[in-house]
């Protein structure tokens with residue numbers, strides 16, 4: 001079992017909690033600068049750990065909130081940074097809307113790899129409660145977030161995020177600057193909720209995207225026909241795969257289809273039942 005010691009605290013590293021601690025101050029400085037965080041912001045840091053990013057955020061903002069799941073690390077933060085509001089909890093369980101009651105949050109974090117996707121979806125669902133999120137994650141996941149059509153990285157994650165947020169890949173971070181060293185490289189991304197979104201019903205759109213990409217090699221027709229009425233969609237589009245369509249085209253397609261009422265037989269290719 002790997003143990004990491006810093007100041008007065010030693011922990012047995014929990015892989016499950018993605019505990020790879022940043023050791024390079026240039027990187028933490030770059031993350032905080034890229035986030036645009038300032039003294040007036042209501043900042044939320046996910047997973048402060050031993051405070052590598054925390055102390056850098058403190059350089060620009062005197063008081064903010066951190067959420068840490070690990071009990072020993074929460075105790076470390078409590079002792080080292082008494083000026084912070086510490087929430088000792090699982091980020092996935094906290095009520096972001098309530099936390100943002102006084103104004104939207106600027107989120108920062110070197111987030112645990114194992115729950116990157118649930119964290120992203122939580123931020124997406126609560127996008128009205130955030131001004132931006134600047135997050136370090138596994139490089140491969142970051143590449144999927146900013147992927148463009150007809151690439152192998154382009155899928156549900158890219159479409160969902162890019163529909164509702166402006167997502168940017170900021171910079172890559174090599175594995176050597178972490179303790180313990182992970183087996184993968186990392187990258188920092190930023191996501192900023194869009195003011196005007198082409199889609200009104202986010203939940204229905206999410207179901208649609210999941211269905212459209214359900215089997216990547218299948219055409220849109222084959223993926224969608226059992227769940228949606230497709231008469232309004234042209235033949236040419238239905239012959240394509242979801243991965244060929246841009247974010248805008250997928251939103252347009254979503255507006256043309258209607259969920260198939262329960263018990264209705266699927267539509268034939270020519271529009272007949």
Ligand SMILES: C[S@@+](CC[C@H](N)C(=O)[O-])C[C@H]1O[C@@H](n2cnc3c(N)ncnc32)[C@H](O)[C@@H]1O
Pocket residue numbers: 016017018019020021022023046047048049050051052053054067068069070073089090091092109110111112113115
């Ligand atoms: C990759 S480490 C980053 C630590 C520190 N911010 C740094 O950059 O060195 C991830 C941190 O998130 C914490 N963590 C893991 N799962 C969490 C969860 N569900 N909610 C809140 N914190 C979590 C871990 O204990 C750890 O401190």
